Amino acid sequence: QQQVKQSPQSLIVQKGGISIINCAYENTAFDYFPWYQQFPGKGPALLIAIRPDVSEKKEGRFTISFNKSAKQFSLHIMDSQPGDSATYFCAASRRGGADGLTFGKGTHLIIQP
Amino acid sequence: DTGVSQDPRHKITKRGQNVTFRCDPISEHNRLYWYRQTLGQGPEFLTYFQNEAQLEKSRLLSDRFSAERPKGSFSTLEIQRTEQGDSAMYLCASSPIQGNTEAFFGQGTRLTVV
Numbered sequence: 001q002q003q004v005k006q007s008p009q010s011l012i013v014q015k016g017g018i019s020i021i022n023c024a025y026e027n028t029a030f031d032y033f034p035w036y037q038q039f040p041g042k043g044p045a046l047l048i049a050i051r052p053d054v055s056e057k058k059e060g061r062f063t064i065s066f067n068k069s070a071k072q073f074s075l076h077i078m079d080s081q082p083g084d085s086a087t088y089f090c091a092a093s094r095r096g097g098a099d100g101l102t103f104g105k106g107t108h109l110i111i112q113p
Numbered sequence: 114d115t116g117v118s119q120d121p122r123h124k125i126t127k128r129g130q131n132v133t134f135r136c137d138p139i140s141e142h143n144r145l146y147w148y149r150q151t152l153g154q155g156p157e158f159l160t161y162f163q164n165e166a167q168l169e170k171s172r173l174l175s176d177r178f179s180a181e182r183p184k185g186s187f188s189t190l191e192i193q194r195t196e197q198g199d200s201a202m203y204l205c206a207s208s209p210i211q212g213n214t215e216a217f218f219g220q221g222t223r224l225t226v227v
Contacts, residue, residue: 006155034216036218041220041223042220042221043117043119043218043219043220043221044156044204044218046215046216046217046218049215089155089156097144097161097208097216098161098163098169099158099161099169099172100148100158100161100169100172101146101148101156101158101216102158103155103156103157104155105153105154105155106153106154106155
Protein backbone atom coordinates (compact mmCIF):
# COMPACT_ATOMS: atom_id res chain seq x y z
CA GLN A 1 0.00 0.00 0.00
CA GLN A 2 1.69 3.13 -1.23
CA GLN A 3 0.67 6.09 0.85
CA VAL A 4 2.56 8.70 -1.19
CA LYS A 5 2.37 8.49 -4.97
CA GLN A 6 4.92 10.46 -6.98
CA SER A 7 4.99 11.29 -10.68
CA PRO A 8 6.56 11.34 -13.14
CA GLN A 9 9.12 8.60 -12.63
CA SER A 10 11.57 10.46 -14.88
CA LEU A 11 11.67 13.94 -16.35
CA ILE A 12 13.84 15.70 -18.91
CA VAL A 13 13.83 19.51 -18.95
CA GLN A 14 15.83 21.99 -20.94
CA LYS A 15 18.17 24.34 -19.12
CA GLY A 16 16.26 27.41 -17.98
CA GLY A 17 12.92 25.63 -18.03
CA ILE A 18 10.54 24.78 -15.19
CA SER A 19 10.65 21.30 -13.66
CA ILE A 20 7.42 20.12 -12.05
CA ILE A 21 7.07 17.00 -9.89
CA ASN A 22 3.79 15.94 -8.35
CA CYS A 23 2.81 13.92 -5.30
CA ALA A 24 -0.46 12.71 -3.86
CA TYR A 25 -1.06 11.29 -0.41
CA GLU A 26 -3.80 9.25 1.20
CA ASN A 27 -3.34 9.61 4.94
CA THR A 28 -5.13 12.73 6.20
CA ALA A 29 -3.10 12.53 9.41
CA PHE A 30 0.01 13.65 7.51
CA ASP A 31 0.91 17.20 8.47
CA TYR A 32 4.47 17.71 7.22
CA PHE A 33 5.55 17.44 3.59
CA PRO A 34 9.26 17.74 2.71
CA TRP A 35 11.08 17.33 -0.56
CA TYR A 36 14.50 15.71 -0.70
CA GLN A 37 17.20 15.81 -3.38
CA GLN A 38 19.52 12.85 -3.78
CA PHE A 39 22.66 12.47 -5.89
CA PRO A 40 24.05 9.02 -6.75
CA GLY A 41 25.82 7.42 -3.81
CA LYS A 42 24.75 10.15 -1.40
CA GLY A 43 22.10 10.44 1.27
CA PRO A 44 18.94 12.49 0.66
CA ALA A 45 19.31 16.21 1.36
CA LEU A 46 16.37 18.26 2.60
CA LEU A 47 15.40 20.81 -0.03
CA ILE A 48 12.20 22.49 1.15
CA ALA A 49 9.20 21.54 3.27
CA ILE A 50 5.64 22.72 3.89
CA ARG A 51 2.86 22.28 6.42
CA PRO A 52 -0.82 22.16 5.39
CA ASP A 53 -1.68 25.54 6.90
CA VAL A 54 -0.14 27.28 3.86
CA SER A 55 -0.77 26.70 0.16
CA GLU A 56 2.63 27.71 -1.15
CA LYS A 57 6.20 28.08 0.03
CA LYS A 58 9.09 29.48 -1.97
CA GLU A 59 12.81 29.24 -1.29
CA GLY A 60 15.00 30.59 -4.06
CA ARG A 61 14.24 28.70 -7.27
CA PHE A 62 12.24 26.02 -5.44
CA THR A 63 8.50 26.30 -4.73
CA ILE A 64 6.10 23.87 -3.09
CA SER A 65 2.42 24.17 -3.97
CA PHE A 66 0.02 22.41 -1.61
CA ASN A 67 -3.65 21.53 -2.15
CA LYS A 68 -5.09 20.14 1.07
CA SER A 69 -8.55 19.32 -0.30
CA ALA A 70 -7.07 17.34 -3.19
CA LYS A 71 -4.35 15.83 -0.97
CA GLN A 72 -1.73 16.81 -3.49
CA PHE A 73 1.50 18.77 -3.44
CA SER A 74 4.09 19.60 -6.03
CA LEU A 75 7.65 20.86 -6.41
CA HIS A 76 8.46 23.50 -9.00
CA ILE A 77 12.08 24.20 -9.91
CA MET A 78 12.36 27.48 -11.77
CA ASP A 79 15.23 28.25 -14.18
CA SER A 80 16.36 24.62 -14.00
CA GLN A 81 20.14 24.11 -14.21
CA PRO A 82 22.25 21.06 -15.11
CA GLY A 83 23.38 20.93 -11.47
CA ASP A 84 19.76 20.24 -10.51
CA SER A 85 19.99 16.85 -12.25
CA ALA A 86 19.28 14.38 -9.44
CA THR A 87 16.57 12.18 -7.98
CA TYR A 88 13.86 14.01 -6.09
CA PHE A 89 11.68 12.46 -3.42
CA CYS A 90 8.53 13.79 -1.86
CA ALA A 91 7.70 12.59 1.62
CA ALA A 92 5.11 12.99 4.34
CA SER A 93 4.89 12.40 8.07
CA ARG A 94 2.42 12.63 10.90
CA ARG A 95 2.68 15.05 13.79
CA GLY A 96 5.49 14.09 16.13
CA GLY A 97 7.39 12.08 13.55
CA ALA A 98 7.52 8.90 15.62
CA ASP A 99 6.73 6.71 12.61
CA GLY A 100 9.19 8.47 10.35
CA LEU A 101 8.79 9.79 6.85
CA THR A 102 6.82 8.00 4.13
CA PHE A 103 8.57 8.57 0.81
CA GLY A 104 7.40 8.53 -2.77
CA LYS A 105 9.29 6.38 -5.27
CA GLY A 106 11.28 9.29 -6.63
CA THR A 107 11.66 11.26 -9.85
CA HIS A 108 14.85 11.09 -11.86
CA LEU A 109 15.34 14.61 -13.21
CA ILE A 110 17.72 15.39 -16.06
CA ILE A 111 18.37 18.99 -17.07
CA GLN A 112 19.76 19.17 -20.59
CA PRO A 113 22.26 21.98 -21.30
CA ASP B 114 31.56 18.56 9.43
CA THR B 115 28.71 18.55 11.94
CA GLY B 116 26.23 16.52 9.87
CA VAL B 117 25.03 12.96 10.41
CA SER B 118 27.93 10.53 10.13
CA GLN B 119 27.65 6.87 9.16
CA ASP B 120 30.28 4.16 9.23
CA PRO B 121 31.27 2.23 7.23
CA ARG B 122 30.31 3.76 3.90
CA HIS B 123 30.48 0.41 2.17
CA LYS B 124 30.28 -3.16 3.47
CA ILE B 125 30.58 -6.40 1.53
CA THR B 126 29.72 -9.52 3.46
CA LYS B 127 29.05 -13.16 2.80
CA ARG B 128 25.56 -14.54 3.20
CA GLY B 129 24.97 -15.73 6.74
CA GLN B 130 27.39 -13.31 8.38
CA ASN B 131 26.34 -10.65 10.89
CA VAL B 132 26.95 -6.96 10.16
CA THR B 133 26.74 -3.84 12.31
CA PHE B 134 26.50 -0.24 11.15
CA ARG B 135 27.07 2.89 13.19
CA CYS B 136 25.37 6.28 13.07
CA ASP B 137 26.47 9.46 14.82
CA PRO B 138 23.64 12.01 14.69
CA ILE B 139 23.90 15.78 14.78
CA SER B 140 24.96 16.45 18.37
CA GLU B 141 21.92 18.33 19.65
CA HIS B 142 19.37 16.08 17.94
CA ASN B 143 17.34 13.85 20.24
CA ARG B 144 15.56 11.90 17.51
CA LEU B 145 17.28 9.27 15.41
CA TYR B 146 15.84 7.21 12.56
CA TRP B 147 17.02 4.29 10.48
CA TYR B 148 15.84 3.75 6.90
CA ARG B 149 16.58 1.25 4.16
CA GLN B 150 16.75 2.27 0.50
CA THR B 151 16.82 -0.23 -2.34
CA LEU B 152 17.73 0.65 -5.91
CA GLY B 153 15.17 2.86 -7.60
CA GLN B 154 13.03 3.26 -4.49
CA GLY B 155 12.54 5.88 -1.81
CA PRO B 156 13.86 5.30 1.70
CA GLU B 157 11.78 2.94 3.82
CA PHE B 158 11.42 3.68 7.54
CA LEU B 159 12.75 0.99 9.88
CA THR B 160 12.95 2.30 13.44
CA TYR B 161 12.98 5.43 15.63
CA PHE B 162 14.73 6.50 18.84
CA GLN B 163 13.98 9.43 21.07
CA ASN B 164 17.12 9.79 23.16
CA GLU B 165 17.94 6.20 24.22
CA ALA B 166 14.35 4.93 24.01
CA GLN B 167 13.37 2.94 20.93
CA LEU B 168 9.82 4.16 20.47
CA GLU B 169 9.02 2.48 17.18
CA LYS B 170 10.44 -0.83 15.99
CA SER B 171 7.50 -2.62 14.46
CA ARG B 172 8.71 -1.72 10.97
CA LEU B 173 12.04 -3.53 11.32
CA LEU B 174 12.04 -5.98 8.45
CA SER B 175 12.48 -9.17 10.44
CA ASP B 176 13.76 -10.39 13.79
CA ARG B 177 17.22 -10.52 12.22
CA PHE B 178 17.28 -6.71 12.40
CA SER B 179 17.92 -4.89 15.66
CA ALA B 180 19.01 -1.40 16.65
CA GLU B 181 20.37 0.23 19.78
CA ARG B 182 21.13 3.70 21.03
CA PRO B 183 22.57 2.94 24.46
CA LYS B 184 23.47 6.42 25.70
CA GLY B 185 21.18 8.49 23.56
CA SER B 186 24.02 9.56 21.29
CA PHE B 187 25.28 7.21 18.56
CA SER B 188 23.21 4.27 17.31
CA THR B 189 23.97 0.88 15.81
CA LEU B 190 21.93 -1.22 13.41
CA GLU B 191 22.72 -4.95 13.34
CA ILE B 192 21.62 -7.49 10.77
CA GLN B 193 22.13 -11.10 11.75
CA ARG B 194 22.46 -13.99 9.31
CA THR B 195 22.49 -11.70 6.30
CA GLU B 196 20.65 -12.68 3.13
CA GLN B 197 21.15 -11.45 -0.42
CA GLY B 198 17.87 -9.55 -0.14
CA ASP B 199 19.40 -7.41 2.59
CA SER B 200 21.64 -5.74 0.00
CA ALA B 201 20.65 -2.06 0.10
CA MET B 202 21.65 1.38 1.32
CA TYR B 203 21.04 1.83 5.04
CA LEU B 204 20.42 5.44 5.97
CA CYS B 205 20.40 7.17 9.32
CA ALA B 206 18.66 10.49 9.97
CA SER B 207 18.36 12.76 12.97
CA SER B 208 16.14 15.65 13.97
CA PRO B 209 15.61 17.93 16.95
CA ILE B 210 12.82 17.10 19.34
CA GLN B 211 11.25 20.54 19.23
CA GLY B 212 9.10 21.87 16.45
CA ASN B 213 8.77 20.13 13.13
CA THR B 214 10.06 16.80 12.02
CA GLU B 215 12.82 18.15 9.80
CA ALA B 216 15.16 15.21 9.34
CA PHE B 217 18.76 15.30 8.15
CA PHE B 218 20.24 12.22 6.56
CA GLY B 219 23.72 10.78 6.60
CA GLN B 220 25.53 9.50 3.52
CA GLY B 221 24.41 5.96 4.20
CA THR B 222 26.07 2.55 4.37
CA ARG B 223 25.94 0.52 1.18
CA LEU B 224 25.61 -3.18 2.06
CA THR B 225 26.30 -5.88 -0.48
CA VAL B 226 25.63 -9.49 0.51
CA VAL B 227 27.37 -12.02 -1.72
